[in-house]
Amino acid sequence: MIFQGKVWKFGNNIDTDAIIPARYLTTSDPQELAAHCMEDADPQFVTKIKAGDIILGGENFGCGSSREHAPIAIKAAGISCVIAKSFARIFYRNAFNMGLPIFESQELYEAVQEGEEITVDSVAGTITLVSKNKTFRINPIPPFMEQLIADGGLMKHLAGKRVNIAGMNPK
Amino acid sequence: MGYPITEKILMAHAGLKEISPGQLINAKVDIALGNDITSPIAIKEFRKAGGLKVFDKDKVALVLDHFTPNKDISSAQQCKFIRQFAVEQQITHFFEGGQVGIEHALLPERGIVLPGDLIIGADSHTCTYGALGAFATGVGSTDLAAVMLTGELWFKVPQSMKFIITGKMPKWVSGKDLILNIIGRIGVDGALHKAMEFTGDTISNLPMADRLSMANMAIEAGAKNGIFAPDAITKDYVEGRAKRPYKFYESDANAVYEGIIEIDASKLEPQVAFPHLPSNVKGISHAGIVKIDQSLIGSCTNGRIEDLRIAAQIFKKHKAASGVRLIVVPATPFIYKQALQEGLLEIFLNAGAVISPPSCGACLGGHLGILAEGEKAIATTNRNFVGRMGHPKSEVYLASPAVAAASAVLGRIASPEEL
Numbered sequence: 001m002i003f004q005g006k007v008w009k010f011g012n013n014i015d016t017d018a019i020i021p022a023r024y025l026t027t028s029d030p031q032e033l034a035a036h037c038m039e040d041a042d043p044q045f046v047t048k049i050k051a052g053d054i055i056l057g058g059e060n061f062g063c064g065s066s067r068e069h070a071p072i073a074i075k076a077a078g079i080s081c082v083i084a085k086s087f088a089r090i091f092y093r094n095a096f097n098m099g100l101p102i103f104e105s106q107e108l109y110e111a112v113q114e115g116e117e118i119t120v121d122s123v124a125g126t127i128t129l130v131s132k133n134k135t136f137r138i139n140p141i142p143p144f145m146e147q148l149i150a151d152g153g154l155m156k157h158l159a160g161k162r163v164n165i166a167g168m169n170p171k
Numbered sequence: 172m173g174y175p176i177t178e179k180i181l182m183a184h185a186g187l188k189e190i191s192p193g194q195l196i197n198a199k200v201d202i203a204l205g206n207d208i209t210s211p212i213a214i215k216e217f218r219k220a221g222g223l224k225v226f227d228k229d230k231v232a233l234v235l236d237h238f239t240p241n242k243d244i245s246s247a248q249q250c251k252f253i254r255q256f257a258v259e260q261q262i263t264h265f266f267e268g269g270q271v272g273i274e275h276a277l278l279p280e281r282g283i284v285l286p287g288d289l290i291i292g293a294d295s296h297t298c299t300y301g302a303l304g305a306f307a308t309g310v311g312s313t314d315l316a317a318v319m320l321t322g323e324l325w326f327k328v329p330q331s332m333k334f335i336i337t338g339k340m341p342k343w344v345s346g347k348d349l350i351l352n353i354i355g356r357i358g359v360d361g362a363l364h365k366a367m368e369f370t371g372d373t374i375s376n377l378p379m380a381d382r383l384s385m386a387n388m389a390i391e392a393g394a395k396n397g398i399f400a401p402d403a404i405t406k407d408y409v410e411g412r413a414k415r416p417y418k419f420y421e422s423d424a425n426a427v428y429e430g431i432i433e434i435d436a437s438k439l440e441p442q443v444a445f446p447h448l449p450s451n452v453k454g455i456s457h458a459g460i461v462k463i464d465q466s467l468i469g470s471c472t473n474g475r476i477e478d479l480r481i482a483a484q485i486f487k488k489h490k491a492a493s494g495v496r497l498i499v500v501p502a503t504p505f506i507y508k509q510a511l512q513e514g515l516l517e518i519f520l521n522a523g524a525v526i527s528p529p530s531c532g533a534c535l536g537g538h539l540g541i542l543a544e545g546e547k548a549i550a551t552t553n554r555n556f557v558g559r560m561g562h563p564k565s566e567v568y569l570a571s572p573a574v575a576a577a578s579a580v581l582g583r584i585a586s587p588e589e590l
């Protein structure tokens with residue numbers, strides 16, 4: 001897949017309370033959550049972004065709680081993918097399970113300024129900084145995770161194997 | 172080549188004869204947990220996938236603890252939705268109202284999670300149960316949905332890091348101070364995706380309440396799980412609570428570790444994590460003058476009876492300073508009753524405390540004790556991120572119950588030694 005958009009840059013250890021504060025967790029409606037996406041890190045965030053834009057984080061992006069509301073809020077806000085130097089583990093899991101594409105890159109962070117356009121090609125495994133015509137490699141996604149994304153997330157992946165599942169409606 | 176305890180538990184649950192860090196496995200789950208925030212999404216996903224019946228009604232725990240007692244209409248709606256599911260599925264371990272306690276205090280207390288188990292929870296502090304010698308890790312709601320459907324889940328086998336802690340802890344130093352000190356040393360991503368295994372003579376003598384506080388905060392170093400080898404203290408704790416068989420695993424003597432960190436506990440003083448990261452840790456003697464508006468004693472980290480007893484020791488002789496809102500949250504109804512019977516609640520009331528029902532409310536800035544702009548709180552909780560307990564411009568300082576109590580008395584962050 002190809003993602004193209006403006007980069008919105010954040011620091012290290014962006015936690016789930018910054019991505020979607022707990023005070024809004026009385027709902028799991030994606031649109032309501034999206035309205036408060038990144039609010040405690042940048043209160044104007046949702047008014048500034050356009051559909052397809054890309055979040056760029058430093059180390060340990062998404063640390064903190066297990067709330068899936070975090071990738072849901074990001075996805076529903078119209079962000080096409082998240083790139084970071086590294087991801088916290090539950091966020092990493094959730095993003096794959098939800099079908100929010102995420103990529104790790106150490107080099108991109110220093111090379112790109114907020115507001116610059118980048119293109120991510122997940123098949124070729126590259127990120128291109130459009131204005132400077134520079135290209136960076138992204139860490140490959142493990143084959144099992146690729147399968148999850150290809151199947152459309154964890155639940156759809158399981159639905160493909162439904163013969164083995166006792167608790168499932170065999171329709 | 173030997174295995175650390177974490178790999179042994181995973182290997183057994185995946186039905187494998189060998190295993191190595193980095194490997195992706197599918198493993199059987201003994202207990203799957205959800206709360207009032209994370210379960211609604213899991214239930215919707217479960218239904219969307221065509222789920223009719225959970226894989227085992229005795230192995231799913233649904234605990235409505237975060238916004239209890241319901242803080243507003245939408246949290247009440249979420250709970251109603253979960254309740255209908257729990258009744259329909261005849262979930263054995265469903266807790267709300269007068270039965271509900273903070274999940275990570277409640278499940279060990281009720282003997283629902285046991286040594287040797289593989290436990291997943293749609294809550295990041297599920298790692299708490301590692302204190303019992305179980306593999307326990309936080310996952311997302313969709314993972315919970317998958318487990319409710321199949322009883323299994325995918326895992327990436329973590330590398331293990333070993334922490335050898337030795338020496339006698341000085342007075343007023345607790346498991347909370349140990350784990351804060353460790354997070355301060357290695358950082359909030361110091362154990363990213365790894366297992367933290369705690370050993371050493373300090374650990375062998377450490378009470379279960381302290382082990383639970385330590386395992387609770389493994390996630391604050393980015394870890395997948397925290398774990399303690401089960402021993403006589405574990406056996407003591409589990410006996411009388413367990414209603415099904417359990418198993419003790421231990422690390423092989425020649426187990427392979429990714430890193431070994433040694434800590435001399437006899438040199439520690441009480442620790443405080445400054446805003447806005449749990450790794451921003453200082454010894455209490457370097458805290459300087461920090462005036463506080465609120466002191467919160469409770470949460471899944473430090474809301475057990477042992478924690479309340481320590482605080483009561485201080486409040487027996489001293490009252491909270493005027494201008495400080497002291498909030499005490501017994502973590503479960505059982506602990507609440509114990510505190511009542513031991514006379515601790517009266518001590519807290521005399522000291523000027525508000526006694527909260529068992530709830531997550533204040534810890535996550537939900538309700539029952541929110542901070543205003545510019546306010547500062549000392550809390551025995553586990554997270555001090557921006558906006559964690561209220562206004563984005565409020566501040567949270569993390570510490571042990573002893574320090575939170577002493578700080579409430581003096582109106583500033585203080586060591587119990589100062590009283």
Ligand code: SF4
Pocket residue numbers: 237273274275294296470471472530531534535552553
């Ligand atoms: S007490 Fe706080 S950290 Fe523990 S489960 Fe509740 S909200 Fe989470």
